[in-house]
Structures are given as C-alpha cells and as structure tokens.
Amino acid sequence: MLALFVASWATPAQAAPATTPSADYVIIAGVPGLRWDDVDPQGTPTLWAMAERGSIASLSVQSAAQPTCPLDGWVTLGAGERATWSDGTGSGTAPTAGPQCPQIAVPVQRPDRIGAYLPSQRGVVRHNQEVEPYGAVPGALATSVRCTVAVGAGAAVAAARPYGRVDQYQPTLPANAEELLGTCVLGMVDLGTVSAADTATRQAEARRADELLARVLAARPANSLVIVAGLSDTDQSRRLHVVVADGPGWDGGWITSASTGRNGYLQLVDLAPTALAALGRTPPEGIFAGHPARSVPGRPAQLDVAVAQPADADREAGAQRRITTWFFGLLAGFQFLLGVAVVPLLRRARLPASTLGSPSPRFGFAGLVRRAGPAPPPHSAPPRLVAVVEVLLVAAALAIPAALVADAVPWWRSAHPAPLFGAVTVLLLAAGTAAVRFSPAYRRTLGPLAMVAAIAAAVVALDVVTGARLQLNGVAGYSTLTGGRYAGLGRVGLGVFAAGVLLVAGCLAQRVRRPWRPYVVGIVGGLGVLLAGSPYLGADAVGAIALTAGVGIAAVISTGGWLTFARLAWATLAGLAVTAGFAALDLSRPDAEQDRLGRFLTALGDGTGGRAVQRAAASSVGALDSPLTVLAIVGAVLVWFALLRPWGGLKRLFGIYPAIRASMAGIATAAVIGGVLGGSGLDVAGAVAALTVPMAALAALRVLHHASDRTQPPVVPLSVPVPAVAGDEPRDQRHEQGGGVRLAAEVLPWNPVDGAINP
Structure with missing residues (x-):
C-alpha cells in the first residue's frame, strides 16, 4: 500500500505553474463590496x-474578522x-447595531x-500581533518594496508601513495621475465602496467606481499590472467578490493560486504575494499566508458566459451559507427523535428469560440453549x-450523501432555493432508501449497514475523482466564503468517506477467514487513504493520516479480542510510517503546493509553529458552533446511554461480528484525529455520527430481534465441536471472547460470516 501511495504522490497532478509574469509597476485598485452581478457592459464599461x-x-475575502468589513479588507x-482593523482600544469594524458595517473615518x-x-497603525499592528491568532503584520507588503503610493484613506491603510508612514499619499486621484502612479513601483487606489442594498443605488456606486478606474487605467505606467478587487x-x-488582473501575461484566462487549487478562485491574502511576485521581489519569510496568483487558460471566449460562472458561484455560496445551518439542524433533530424512538424498541427486543432452556446439570448456565421456535414475547414491539x-x-x-448529490441540480438559481433543495434532497433520499430496502441483501443482518456504507463512500469518491464539484459550495460540502478549502475532500466529506470505507472494509472482512481479515481491512482502507491523500484527488494529507490511523486500529482487532499493547504497537508503527511518508513527500514539493501538513512542519522549522497551533485551536473552537457539533453530541449520547447498555444490542453485535467492532473503533479514531489535526472541531465527528450511529442502531435491533428465531440444537458437551460454517474456521461450544462480550453456547439463526438469516 505504501508503494502505491508513494507512486501516487510522485505522479504530478498538473504541470508546474508558470512563473508569474514580471511587471515594472503594480497597481491594486480596491472596491469593497463589488460583486460580479454589479459588472455589466452598460453600467461598468471600463471594468468590462x-x-x-x-x-x-x-475573490474570497476572508480576514481575521467576521464579516470582513472594508477596513479589515484593506488591512x-x-x-x-x-x-x-482596530484602533488599539478594542473597537473593531464588526457591525454592532444592524447588518451594515460601520463607516469608520480613519485619521490620516x-x-x-x-x-x-496613520496614528492608528501601531494599535492595529499590536492588536493583530497580540490578540488575533494569525500573527499578521499590517504593513508587511509596504515594507517589502522601496516605495508605495496610496490614493484614498482605504488605500492608505493598506500602504502604511507598520509604524504608520505612507510614502506617497493623495486623498483623491489628482489631475496628473501619471506622475503620481509612476513615482513608486507599488500603488494602491481606493475606488470607493459598493454597499447599497437597492439595485439602483448599487448601480450608481459601481458606475462611480468604474469612472475612477478609467482614470487610473489612462494614467497607468507602461508595463504595469493592474488588479481590481472587491x-x-x-x-x-458574506459573498464572493470581483478580482480582475490586466497586464502582460494575464490575457483572457482564469486566475488561480496554490492556496485555492481551483481555477477561477483567489483569496484576499493572495494579492500581496502576487504583487511582489510580479515585481520580482521575494516575499518576507513566514509572514504571508497566501501564494502568488497566475493566469490559466480555459475561460470561455465570450465574457458574458465567463462572468456568469463566478456570478453563479456567488449565488450558490450565499444560498449554501443560509441553508447549511437549517439542513444539519433538522438532521440533528431528526436523528435525536429517531434515537428516542429506538431506545424502547431496543429494550423490548431483549429476549425474556422464559424463552431460555433449563440450565444443564453439568454445565450450569453456560449450557443454556434456546427453545425451539419460541413465540414472540408478549411485550415485544x-x-x-x-x-x-x-x-x-x-x-x-x-x-x-443525498444532500451531496442534490448539488448536481442548480437549486440555488431558483427564486425559492431552500424549498427546491429540500425537495430534491427528499426525492434522492427516498430513491436511495428504496434501493436499500428492496435489495435482496436487506434481510441480512449486516445487509443495510453494508449497502448504506458502500453508497456513502461511493458518492464521495466519485465526487472527488470528478473534481469535487458537488462539495464546492455545496450544502454538504465546503464554502469558498470561509477560505478553508476550495478543492478536494472537505470536513463533511472526510467524515462520511472514512465511515463508509471502514464499514465496507469491516463487512467484507467478516466474510473471510479470521487470518485474512486484517489484509482485507488494510487493502480496502488503503485505497481510501490513497484517494484522500493524493494531491490530485482528495488533497487532504491530514485526512489521509486520520484515516490511516483508523485503518490500522481496525485491522489489528478485526480478528476479535482486545486492543493489546502489541496490536497497538503494530498499528502505531504502520501509522507513523505512512505519516512519515506523507510528511516527506509534502515537504519535497514546492512551498506553494504544500498541504497543511507540509506547511505546519515548515512552520515548526522556522519557529512559527506556535502560531500554527494557535490558529488550529482557534479554528476548532470557532467550529464548535456548527450544527455538526450537535450531530456528534446526539450520536455520542445515543451510543453511550443506549446502544452500549446491556440491553442496547451493540455489545452483542460486536461479539458476533468482531470485524464490525474493529471498523467502528477505527471510525472513532479517524474522527478524533481528523478533527484535532484539521482544526475542524467536531465537524468530522458529526459527519461520522450521522452515518454510523443510525446503522449501528439498526444492526443492534437486528441482532436483538433475531435472537428469538433459533432452532432447537442437540445439547452437546462444550468440548464437542460444532460443524464448521462455510467461510470461517470451525466453531465449538467454548466461550468466545469476540468483542468484550462473552457468548453463551447457542446456534445462530443466521450465518455469522455473511449475516444471512437462515429461515
């Protein structure tokens, strides 16, 4: 498996990014609030x-504040x-009374x-260094060049050096703009703000910004790169915004960067390294979080068709942000109510003592057998x-999985996106549930669990293989507004995929002889690790490490028994070997292409690892308000207070099917490690619980309800072997310590290898 893994990393995902075109001057024109639906050939002809x-x-405008207000964007x-932005007194830019960002006059x-x-600049630097977890240095971009010029108060905030000095400044664009913009290699221009809610006023604000942009372009120096950014x-x-780059080498393409890994998407933190790369300057080491942008081909020839794509992405991202909360909230509520309904069924499914046979005089209660064909208990459900x-x-x-597939339908373009998304999801959910229910394997004890796990893993895998377009801005995916991920495997996808892969591995392993079960788990899990960690598929080294740990734990206990020190040592060594391989290969890649693991190890090497840990901790704490946290808590409560009780059935399931117990132990391990290392709080655990806990409850119901469907076997001594079951080693009537549950001598009414219920 490790050889395949190394080969997948050695294979380049794409051609090496071209060197950013050089320019003698760079001008960044900022228009806070400008979105792609504000741009058209009539209202903004210059920008068009x-x-x-x-x-x-x-452009994703994520900053240290939520939402990112204009001064936050400039800083x-x-x-x-x-x-x-902060003036040093603790006051920021977040809206306090109303939805709008406050209009703050910056003293210049x-x-x-x-x-x-700027007298407030020292306070801004101190606040970001001492309070915020990112360790930003406001003014780092200005310090990286000899001279900067700023036009407007907002531009002065971006162009100020850490001690507050702006090299060249004008409050408005002068008549001799050519001379001013040619004074310094780096220029910042404040084109105004587009903030109105009504369409007519927004169009007027966008038109004024476009008119000022026309003057900037007319005065631009030769061989210059001009970037317009909302x-x-x-x-x-929170929305996606406009970014346009015009200059040598930026002709008719999409903009992308290594920080997004997806054509047509750029982060706000990428603008500073892009400016320095275009000027041929080396960015300050360990200061910038973004990567230089570049132009890639593939954009439609007609601009109206091309612009429709980012405008559509903005609508989808905005709708996704509104719908995600209530979708996972409703799912958490539904699973909670379902858990409440399952508890009495589990308790009533317990076979009463009256259906048991008499104790054997020789073997006592260890020789109990079920009476032939007992009637259902009068109190059973x-x-x-x-x-x-x-x-x-x-x-x-x-x-x-149904919500993920629902994003194949453009529901966000509807006038009522939430009802349409709900209707599509319900239809897909009904189709998937019907496919499982009417499958011949449904009557088997592990049949529903295996089919649901296979469907979930296949949906996520197919999405990742085809470019993760369903997860991008999807309700069950990740949002480009948060700046966390733009391609590959997301938090929810990782949880669903890890649970699906490990459950499928456990079901397959249960069908083979015990000595072969670790190999089955290792092969199936290894394929999942390859998909999650490959830079051109899942692109999630941290997720691959978490899944590797889960696969290792599941493999070593898949044959039954406890997690002994020797087994734990083997699993740990295997996990460390794969982790070391991921780390070495990630560090061998260029800095701009490294994943989170490589960036973290680099930060440890240059002494900024503390900041990286602080950012991960802050991200985990910030993620705790997610509805996925509620799903994780609901699942944990149901498992601990119901399924793992003596009457809950889960221990019995684990004893009969040790490979399933191993899979669930591996799933828990992967969920914890993925959440901790990925800085995602309980998001991964919530996605895991949404898939695993209902199926664990169903399987527990099955083993409890089928306990009464037993035939009368001959009473034989414990030392007499029972005929072997096809596909497994011979069983005898000795006690089997399968999963921490001691099983009495009994003949199972279903095949313990494949879970088929014998009539």
Missing part, C-alpha cells in the same frame, strides 16, 4: 473591457495574512505634501413498527 482582455476570478491586503495626518501618517463585504451577508424504524434509520444515514 478590462475583464475581456485580462484574467478574472471570484489584510497590506498584511498578506488574515488581519483586522499629512505632515508634508508628499506622504502621510476587497471586502459591507454587511453580514410490533414487527411493522420495527420495520418502519429500520427504514427511517436507513434514511437518516443516507441524508448527507
């Missing part, structure tokens, strides 16, 4: 023409890292007619009710 000849993308631009002092001084949001509704609950458990487990 610039986009026709240049390269375009959607982040100058820092090259997520930052936020002009001791001479050349430059300017640097921030202006209210609580109605079979129809049990059947309905089982179907609902299947539907609950398939909810996230």
